[in-house]
Structure formats: structure tokens, C-alpha cells
Amino acid sequence: MTGFLELKGLRKRFPNGTLAVDGVDLAVSEGELVALLGPSGCGKTTTLRLIAGFEDPDEGTISLAGRRIDMLPPNRRDSTMVFQGYALFPHLSVFENVGYGLRVRRVGHPRLRERVDAALALVGLAGLGDRRPQQLSGGQQQRVALARALVLEPKLLLFDEPLSNLDAKLREQLRLDLRALQQRVGITSVYVTHDQAEAMTLADRVAVMDRGRVAQLGSPREIYDEPATRFVADFVGRANFLPGTVRGRDGARLVVDVLGRVRTIAAAPGAQDASAVEVMIRPEAIQLTVAGAPDTVAARVVRASFLGANALYQLASDSGELVASLPLDRGAALPTDGAIVGVRVRDDAMRAFPASGTL
Amino acid sequence: MIRAVRREPAAAILATVAAAVLALILVYPLASVLREAVVSEKGVLDASPVVRVLTNPVSRQILLNTLVMGALAGVLGTSLGLAFALATTRAVRGPARTAMHFVALLPLIAPPFALALSTIFLFGRNGLVTRQLLGLEISPYGLGGLLFVQTITFFPVAYLIFDALVRQLDPALEEAALDLGASRGRILRTVTLPLLRPGLAGAFLIIFVESLADLANPLIIGGDFNVLASSVYLAIIGEFDTRKAVGFAVVLLLPSLVAFFAQRIWVGEDSVVTVTGKPSTGRVGLIEPALRWPLLAITVGTGVVVLALYGTVVAGAFTKLLGIDNTVTLDNFRFVLQGIGTKAMTDTTLLSALAAPIAGVTGLLVAYLVVRTQIRGRAIYDYVLMLGAAAPGIALGLGLLLAFNHPPLRWSGATAAFGGALVFIVAFVVRTAPVSLRGCVAALLQIDPALEHASANLGASTPTTFRRITLPLMRRAVLSGVIFSFTRNMTTLSTIALLVSPSWRIMTGQILNEIDAQRLGSGAAYSTILIAIVVVAIVALQRLFGHTAIEVAA
Numbered sequence: 001m002t003g004f005l006e007l008k009g010l011r012k013r014f015p016n017g018t019l020a021v022d023g024v025d026l027a028v029s030e031g032e033l034v035a036l037l038g039p040s041g042c043g044k045t046t047t048l049r050l051i052a053g054f055e056d057p058d059e060g061t062i063s064l065a066g067r068r069i070d071m072l073p074p075n076r077r078d079s080t081m082v083f084q085g086y087a088l089f090p091h092l093s094v095f096e097n098v099g100y101g102l103r104v105r106r107v108g109h110p111r112l113r114e115r116v117d118a119a120l121a122l123v124g125l126a127g128l129g130d131r132r133p134q135q136l137s138g139g140q141q142q143r144v145a146l147a148r149a150l151v152l153e154p155k156l157l158l159f160d161e162p163l164s165n166l167d168a169k170l171r172e173q174l175r176l177d178l179r180a181l182q183q184r185v186g187i188t189s190v191y192v193t194h195d196q197a198e199a200m201t202l203a204d205r206v207a208v209m210d211r212g213r214v215a216q217l218g219s220p221r222e223i224y225d226e227p228a229t230r231f232v233a234d235f236v237g238r239a240n241f242l243p244g245t246v247r248g249r250d251g252a253r254l255v256v257d258v259l260g261r262v263r264t265i266a267a268a269p270g271a272q273d274a275s276a277v278e279v280m281i282r283p284e285a286i287q288l289t290v291a292g293a294p295d296t297v298a299a300r301v302v303r304a305s306f307l308g309a310n311a312l313y314q315l316a317s318d319s320g321e322l323v324a325s326l327p328l329d330r331g332a333a334l335p336t337d338g339a340i341v342g343v344r345v346r347d348d349a350m351r352a353f354p355a356s357g358t359l
Numbered sequence: 360m361i362r363a364v365r366r367e368p369a370a371a372i373l374a375t376v377a378a379a380v381l382a383l384i385l386v387y388p389l390a391s392v393l394r395e396a397v398v399s400e401k402g403v404l405d406a407s408p409v410v411r412v413l414t415n416p417v418s419r420q421i422l423l424n425t426l427v428m429g430a431l432a433g434v435l436g437t438s439l440g441l442a443f444a445l446a447t448t449r450a451v452r453g454p455a456r457t458a459m460h461f462v463a464l465l466p467l468i469a470p471p472f473a474l475a476l477s478t479i480f481l482f483g484r485n486g487l488v489t490r491q492l493l494g495l496e497i498s499p500y501g502l503g504g505l506l507f508v509q510t511i512t513f514f515p516v517a518y519l520i521f522d523a524l525v526r527q528l529d530p531a532l533e534e535a536a537l538d539l540g541a542s543r544g545r546i547l548r549t550v551t552l553p554l555l556r557p558g559l560a561g562a563f564l565i566i567f568v569e570s571l572a573d574l575a576n577p578l579i580i581g582g583d584f585n586v587l588a589s590s591v592y593l594a595i596i597g598e599f600d601t602r603k604a605v606g607f608a609v610v611l612l613l614p615s616l617v618a619f620f621a622q623r624i625w626v627g628e629d630s631v632v633t634v635t636g637k638p639s640t641g642r643v644g645l646i647e648p649a650l651r652w653p654l655l656a657i658t659v660g661t662g663v664v665v666l667a668l669y670g671t672v673v674a675g676a677f678t679k680l681l682g683i684d685n686t687v688t689l690d691n692f693r694f695v696l697q698g699i700g701t702k703a704m705t706d707t708t709l710l711s712a713l714a715a716p717i718a719g720v721t722g723l724l725v726a727y728l729v730v731r732t733q734i735r736g737r738a739i740y741d742y743v744l745m746l747g748a749a750a751p752g753i754a755l756g757l758g759l760l761l762a763f764n765h766p767p768l769r770w771s772g773a774t775a776a777f778g779g780a781l782v783f784i785v786a787f788v789v790r791t792a793p794v795s796l797r798g799c800v801a802a803l804l805q806i807d808p809a810l811e812h813a814s815a816n817l818g819a820s821t822p823t824t825f826r827r828i829t830l831p832l833m834r835r836a837v838l839s840g841v842i843f844s845f846t847r848n849m850t851t852l853s854t855i856a857l858l859v860s861p862s863w864r865i866m867t868g869q870i871l872n873e874i875d876a877q878r879l880g881s882g883a884a885y886s887t888i889l890i891a892i893v894v895v896a897i898v899a900l901q902r903l904f905g906h907t908a909i910e911v912a913a
Contacts, residue, residue, distance in 0.1 A: 054812050074815040075824075081816045087809035091831045100827075101817035152817065 440517020722795025
């Protein structure tokens with residue numbers, strides 16, 4: 001598979017010995033937005049900085065639009081970045097900030113004004129050009145940073161956790177705005193975030209990173225429903241893991257004894273050959289009913305919490321502890337702590353991973 | 360590494376040029392001193408000049424005197440600086456604080472002997488206060504007078520250190536102690552002062568180094584109390600004995616360098632200059648009356664003395680001979696301006712003004728090299744340039760004298776060029792660039808590297824980024840460095856005392872001559888003119904380049 005942006009075998013070890021990026025391969029198609037998602041220290045930001053040229057890779061290549069760029073200094077790469085703290089130049093006005101790259105490229109004045117004004121209008125900041133960055137709100141500063149990156153019409157747009165300095169409500173709003181804008185402009189983008197909701201809202205595809213590698217690359221749906229590794233399953237959304245014993249195989253699927261009976265369930269890569277597996281169950285895939293109902297196992301309610309849109313149940317069963325998340329009808333009562341309920345999970349909501357230690 | 364050079368060609372060039380320049384103007388002169396000390400005229404190894412200083416009873420006494428003076432000045436200056444910092448931040452507010460702050464900084468812009476001169480006027484054998492007012496027969500000459508003048512001269516350094524530290528203290532810490540039931544006295548003893556401890560060692564060592572390097576005061580008010588710096592000077596000026604001078608200089612260099620770099624290592628990189636954290640609101644601020652009044656008595660008393668000393672310089676300039684013949688006259692100024700004074704004024708101002716921007720930019724470029732590039736061994740540049748501040752001025756001046764009077768510099772024409780102006784400019788730059796370096800390093804550390812990355816990301820080359828982003832953001836630091844350099848160039852004696860040129864006259868050197876010739880009145884007139892030039896220049900530069908606090912003089 002070839003992409004508009006291609007990372008091949010990228011590796012970066014820092015002078016202190018940390019192997020930040022450990023063999024990343026990634027292909028991003030033209031116009032696509034790929035999110036690099038992972039916990040801190042997983043190498044996502046380093047990968048982005050390698051693409052921008054702020055770090056030199058020890059190994060591997062980066063090409064953009066069919067051209068190697070990893071040997072180019074950062075100022076010669078046709079990619080612009082929206083920085084985490086925005087990195088707006090405090091001694092320049094909003095207009096001068098946005099026009100900075102154009103001035104460096106010696107774009108003449110009438111043309112420069114036209115393009116800067118258009119970029120400011122695009123992000124909804126028309127008329128604020130004379131302000132200093134410090135006079136703007138966090139959300140506005142974020143938009144200036146975006147306009148500054150967009151105005152150069154780069155081949156590639158890089159985002160380094162651009163919303164992480166904003167409060168939750170504003171973040172949600174800007175997420176949607178960003179997505180709409182990126183689709184309208186159609187610039188190929190790489191977006192680093194540790195916020196899975198952000199990644200899933202914005203991205204065409206998500207690359208979940210773990211310890212310097214891409215653990216899984218797929219659509220938001222794929223990484224949620226069909227996580228490739230236990231790490232992905234655990235990091236994206238919440239997940240219960242119950243131990244299971246493998247009884248046999250059914251094509252690509254596994255026959256596993258888990259949660260009270262033998263079931264035929266999907267298997268993650270590497271699980272097919274395992275004898276012991278861990279079976280993932282999403283909290284919302286659990287149904288609760290009265291104890292003793294058909295096809296249920298009994299569980300004790302350790303704690304039931306009302307969260308507004310839904311309710312969260314901590315359950316203890318013979319198979320292990322489970323967390324369930326269920327919508328709660330208006331006015332319906334929560335089970336009392338200590339009550340015994342019946343737990344039912346459909347086989348197709350389960351996924352087997354090789355048990356820890358067997359991989 | 361190859362990749363780094365390819366990516367940073369400008370940095371590689373900068374590093375090469377900086378290495379060559381630093382080697383020529385700092386390493387070579389200091390090495391000349393060392394070489395002269397351990398190699399005889401015949402070219403054989405012979406460390407007798409140093410050995411003589413360490414074994415001869417007279418020079419051993421000089422060494423002991425020097426260390427005693429440095430240690431006592433360090434203790435006294437640190438204590439007074441701490442008292443001032445506590446008083447301005449804890450005991451007074453509003454305009455009183457501003458006034459006290461200003462008075463505490465005044466000694467920083469005084470030429471070195473102005474205060475010694477007025478001490479003689481006020482407390483000398485014919486002193487206005489001691490003889491005329493109190494009828495006492497005491498002499499200020501010796502360790503006592505020397506310590507008095509040095510304490511007044513150097514306590515502002517300690518004050519600035521503690522003032523910055525106190526203001527950085529998180530007020531929540533003192534509030535927490537108050538909340539836990541501690542009295543204000545107890546908080547000061549158990550919370551505030553322990554948190555200021557890093558400043559104690561730092562301030563003591565800096566004043567120790569400054570005291571050791573001081574030349575003017577030991578010459579004027581030291582009397583029979585000889586110290587190493589004055590011995591170096593007298594060996595050259597009085598005895599024309601270079602080898603004797605280098606012996607003293609090498610012995611003087613050692614404790615100075617040790618104390619200076621110990622201070623940098625202990626107290627840590629720029630811990631004093633970096634202003635981080637929220638400023639104290641001083642809600643807990645005010646301290647117990649039992650402490651408040653002694654504190655105010657000490658600080659206000661010192662403030663009065665500082666103002667009196669300054670006033671005396673001016674008064675001494677406008678009277679025949681203050682204390683003996685108090686007739687108001689302009690004779691002193693006439694004598695100075697009709698004599699060599701006018702030339703000294705223009706020469707000194709011109710050379711200082713030429714050297715100041717060079718010193719500012721030198722500090723800036725080395726700071727950039729050290730903080731922002733990946734050049735191997737970049738920390739060495741920092742340490743080498745800091746030698747200019749660490750080495751006592753007289754040792755540095757001796758080194759420059761030796762370097763410029765020997766091949767290859769002498770043959771290259773550098774010595775004679777512009778009537779010998781170059782050696783003065785080099786001396787000024789070497790002495791003051793370190794302060795610009797520290798200011799610029801602190802400023803650079805506060806500039807988020809993401810700004811420079813953003814600039815590169817938007818297509819700017821490294822030089823463009825430096826010019827458009829880094830430099831404008833460091834404007835204040837560089838300007839402070841330039842103003843400091845100019846002030847120090849105008850008022851320094853120790854660095855240039857040994858450098859003589861037939862075509863250039865330096866005011867501080869002339870003042871020393873006047874005082875030597877017992878023309879105290881014209882010495883005061885010179886000092887008054889010098890202070891006036893410095894004040895006018897600081898005000899003018901601030902007007903020109905925007906608001907930079909008077910603190911820059913530190």
C-alpha cells in the first residue's frame with residue numbers, strides 16, 4: 001500500500017537511551033486525516049516531530065507526495081504544524097503571525113493581505129488581525145494557530161494535541177469545527193492526541209500507538225469493535241477481561257469456555273494458537289436481568305452508580321469482576337448494592353486475546 | 360553530528376568564530392599570565408614568582424589580608440543585602456518600598472572610588488563628621504574603612520539576589536505555616552529564611568569574588584592594609600616588575616575562580632535570574648514589630664549613609680577642600696575640564712559606547728550557541744566566557760597587557776591600531792560580556808523552543824528565525840546587557856588600571872591620579888561628571904529603546 005505520506009521503518013532513540021519510536025510504518029492517503037492515539041510516552045509526538053523535521057530519525061524514511069523528505073531541514077518540508085501550546089509569536093500581531101510564513105516566502109503585500117484575511121475568515125477570526133495573541137481567548141488562539149498553518153496551503157497539516165489546553169466543553173465544539181474545516185479544505189493531516197473521543201470524532205483512521213509502535217491502524221469502528229491487541233482494547237474505551245479456556249477452533253473463530261458456558265467467539269491475531277485466552281467484553285455489551293433467567297450467570301452488585309445518561313454497575317461473578325454500563329430508564333430504580341442479578345452477554349460481543357504471558 | 364552540522368551550518372560557523380575569538384581575547388591573555396608565572400625569561404620552567412608569594416612572610420600576610428577582607432565583606436554584604444530584601448518586601452509597602460529599592464541600587468552605578476572618596480571626606484583624618492563634628496582623631500585607612508566601603512559598594516548584589524528569591528516564594532507556603540498556627544517570627548525563622556538559603560551561599564561567594572577583585576578601594580582607603588589586587592598594581596606601576604606582578608595575580612586568580620565557579624555549581628544555573636512562579640502578593644507579608652523596627656533602623660540608616668556618601672561626592676566637587684575649606688567653587692571642574700579631563704570624558708565615553716554593544720552581542724551569540732544549538736562542547740563556551748567575570752579585573756588587565764605587548768598581537772598591529780584603543784575595547788568586552796551572557800541565557804531558557812520550531816515549520820531558515828523571532832523576544836535581555844556594559848565600562852578601574860595608552864585617557868585612571876596627587880576636589884569633580892554621564896546614558900537608552908527597569912544596572 002502506498003500513501004501520500006509514507007513512514008517506513010521509522011526509529012528514533014533519544015540520547016538518554018529512550019527508544020521513543022521503534023519501527024513505525026504508516027501510510028496516509030491524500031486528503032485523509034489520521035490520528036495518532038496513545039498514552040503519554042507511546043511515541044506519537046516524536047513521530048509527529050520526525051515528520052515535521054524537528055527530530056532526525058535514526059532509521060527509516062519519510063516521504064510526502066512521492067518525494068523523500070527525511071533529509072530536508074524542517075523549513076524545507078511542505079508541512080505545517082498546529083502546536084500544542086499554539087506557539088504564537090508573542091511580539092507579533094495576529095495578522096503578522098498568520099502572515100509570517102508568507103513573508104518568509106516573500107509573498108508581495110496585496111497578495112499577502114488577501115491570503116491572511118481569507119485564512120482568518122476561514123477560522124472565524126475576521127477583523128481580529130490587529131490584536132496581540134495574548135489578548136485572545138484560548139479558543140481564539142487555537143484558531144490563529146490553525147489559520148497560520150492553513151494559509152500556506154501545505155501538502156500536509158500536522159496537529160500536536162491542539163485542543164489539550166482548552167476546557168472540555170470548548171474542546172468538543174472545536175473538535176467538530178476542525179473536522180468540518182479539514183474536510184472542506186481537504187488537506188492531508190496527521191493528528192496527535194491522547195483523547196480517544198477526539199481521535200474518533202476527527203479521524204478517518206486511527207493509529208493506536210503503544211511503546212513506539214503502531215499497535216493498530218483502522219477506522220474508529222474497527223479499533224473499537226475489533227481491537228488487534230489487548231492494549232488497544234483496553235486503551236480505546238473501557239473493557240472487561242475474563243479468563244477463558246480454549247476448547248477448539250471454528251475457522252478463524254475460537255471455541256472458548258467463558259462466563260458460564262462454551263461459546264464461539266472472534267479471536268484477535270495471535271489468539272488462534274493460544275490455549276488460554278482473555279476474553280474482552282465491553283461494559284455496554286452486558287445485559288442485566290433477573291437472577292436465574294435463561295443463559296445468564298449470577299453476579300452480585302458491588303456498587304451501582306447513577307451517571308445521568310446511564311448507570312455504571314460494578315459486578316462480582318464467579319468468572320471475575322465486571323463493569324457494566326447501561327442506559328437507565330427515567331425513574332427506574334437502581335438495584336441495591338449486594339443484590340444478585342443475572343448477567344447475559346452475546347457471543348458476538350466477545351473477543352479473545354492471548355492470555356498475558358503467552359504472547 | 361555530521362547531520363547536525365549540515366542542518367545547522369550557521370551554528371557551526373558561529374561556533375568556530377566564537378571559539379577563535381574567545382581563545383584570543385580570554386584564554387590567551389590569562390594563559391599569558393600563567394606562562395609568565397612559571398616560565399622564566401630564559402625560557403626555562405621556573406615558578407619562583409608564585410613560590411615567593413606563598414613563602415615570603417610579607418606576601419603571605421597580603422594573601423591572608425585578602426582572604427580575610429573577602430570573607431568579612433562577604434558576610435557583611437550578604438547580611439545587609441538580606442536585611443534590605445526583608446525590609447523592602449516585608450516591612451514596608453508602596454512608595455517607601457520603591458524609594459528603598461532605589462537607594463539600595465544606587466551604589467551599583469557609583470564609580471568604585473566615589474564612595475571611598477566621600478568616606479575620606481566624611482570620616483577621614485580631617486573628616487567632616489569625625490573631626491569637625493565629633494572632634495575625633497580616627498583614621499578610616501585600613502581594614503575597617505575598607506570593609507565599610509566594600510560593604511556599601513557590594514551589598515546591592517546580595518539585595519538583588521534576595522529580593523528576587525523573596526518575591527519568588529510561593530505565598531501559600533507562609534500562609535500554610537500561619538494556618539498551622541506558627542507566629543510570624545516563627546515563620547520567618549522556619550519557613551522564609553530556610554527557603555532563602557541558596558541565596559546566602561550565592562551572595563556570599565559573589566561578594567567574596569568582587570571584594571578580592573576590588574582595586575580602587577584598597578588603593579585609596581586600604582592604607583597599610585595591602586591586598587593581592589593592589590599588590591599586582593603596585594608591582595607594575597611602582598616597580599615595573601612583571602614577574603612579581605604575575606606571582607600575585609596567579610595567587611589571586613585561584614581563590615577567585617574557585618569561589619566563582621563554586622557559586623555557579625552550588626547555586627545552580629541562573630536560579631537567581633529566572634523569575635518563575637507567581638509573584639508574592641505579600642498577604643502574610645508584614646512581620647512582627649519586634650523584628651520590623653531593628654530591620655528598618657538598619658536599612659534606613661544604611662540608606663542615609665548611601666545618600667550622604669553620594670551627596671558628599673557632589674559637595675566635594677563643588678567646594679575647595681571639603682572639611683577644611685568649604686568655600687563653594689567651580690575650580691575643581693575648571694581644573695578637570697581645562698586639563699586632561701575633557702579628553703578623558705570623550706575618550707572613555709566613546710570607548711565604553713563602542714564596547715557595550717559588542718559585549719551585549721557577544722553574550723547573546725554565546726548564549727544562543729549554548730542554549731539552542733547542538734554543537735559539541737557548547738557548555739565550554741559558557742565557562743570560558745564566564746572567566747571574564749570570574750577572573751579579577753587586575754589579573755585580566757595584566758593578561759591583556761602581556762598579550763598585547765608580545766607577539767603575535769604586537770606584530771599584527773592590533774596593539775598599535777587606533778592609538779591602542781583595541782586593548783581597552785577588548786578589556787571592556789571581556790569584563791562585561793559575561794553579564795550579557797547570563798541575562799541572555801535566562802531569557803533564552805524562557806523562550807519556548809516551540810516558537811522557533813513554529814518559525815522553521817513555516818519555512819524560515821535558522822538565521823531568519825533568529826532575526827525575526829528569537830532576537831525580538833530577547834530584546835530586553837540584550838539591551839540590559841548593553842546598558843550594564845556601558846555603565847561598568849565607564850566606572851571600572853581594575854581591568855584598565857594597567858593599560859596605558861598615549862592616545863587614550865580613561866576617566867577612572869585619571870581619578871586615581873588625582874587622588875594619588877591629593878587633589879581630592881578634582882577627584883570628586885571627575886566622579887561627579889562620571890556619575891552624571893552614566894545616569895544620563897541609562898535614562899537616554901531607556902527612552903530610546905523602551906522601558907527597561909533600572910534593575911538592569913545589576
